[in-house]
Amino acid sequence: MHKLKNILIACIVALPITILTGCSSTSAPKSDYSVGYDFSKLKTFSQIVPPQTPDPLSSKRIEQSIAAALVSAGFVNQTEAPDFLVSYGFKVDDKPKTSGVSIGLGAGSWGKSVGGSIGTSVDLPIGSDSEKVQTIFIDIVDPQSQQLIWRGSNTFDFEDGGEAKAAQTHATVSNILAQFPPKKKQ
Template sequence: MFYRYMMLFTMLLCLGACQSTNVQSDYDTKYDFSDLKTFHFIDTPDQGDPLSAERIRANILSTLTAKGFVEQQENSDFTVSYGFLTKDKPKSSGLSIGLGTGTSGSHGGVGVGTSMGIPIGSDSAKIQVIQVDIIDTKENRLIWRGTDEFDFESGGDEKVVETSKTITNILALFPLAQRLTKQPKC
């Protein structure tokens, strides 16, 4: 009986260890998002990284277009603004706790262990935080905001892929307010 409980507990720990998305969003709960069909971009101020700015804009455009929205400069239903920030990834202590179970013949056992890693050398990883704002054109007010972040070691292909995934994750929550629940990724 004890063994079954421990197996169930271990399975729950494994499910809890699944990586969940960091996407955060907020929206006007009284706004009717079903009327939104067309959009245009607001020019964003230079943030010192034109490569990231262009990748983010291109991914927002392709994601919104794939969702059925149409880019239209004049008389659009909503405008899109975005911003991003790159910061150093905090160094971690490397402390981890593990739980294991096992059997040998008719005997079972449970083990708990800890380990601590000591960071050697520099931690050159960075975090890119991206925020996307949706603004009602007629009322000129914010109606939806989504934010997510990703870690990266260097630019290039890795950053292109992570930027695309992050924008997809952010805009997966737009515009349907009823779908704004976090889903674990395993």
């Protein structure tokens, strides 16, 4: 009976960890690059600003975040003869809201008896049945050959604009550019 109690307690502790890690909704940035390119020679950059975008507020936030992330990584922003050019794009999509599922587990003992229970609850989205998702793409281009040498992207969910969206934009751009320049696998 003591062994059954220990197994039940171990399951109760392990199940929420398994559920939480399996249901994680954070996305990791993705990147790709030109395998033969020597990224070690890159020290200076200049931005290529798209001529017109459907959302000038997001464009300005992305431009500022790119410059801040690259400068904090040690690159120098220079318009004359930069080592690489940086361009970006973004899109906003609707995605269905997901409902949350909670699972509760319990265990107890009375005298020589051991018992357990499982309970669930479901959260249903109220109001709009979709949310906005913004995907940001950042391209690094060789200025001499005009060839793409690195591309990174990531997405984030948002409800409204303003300070929260500005902070999410900055964090997303920083996460993307944290992968630049690419690290060689040992």
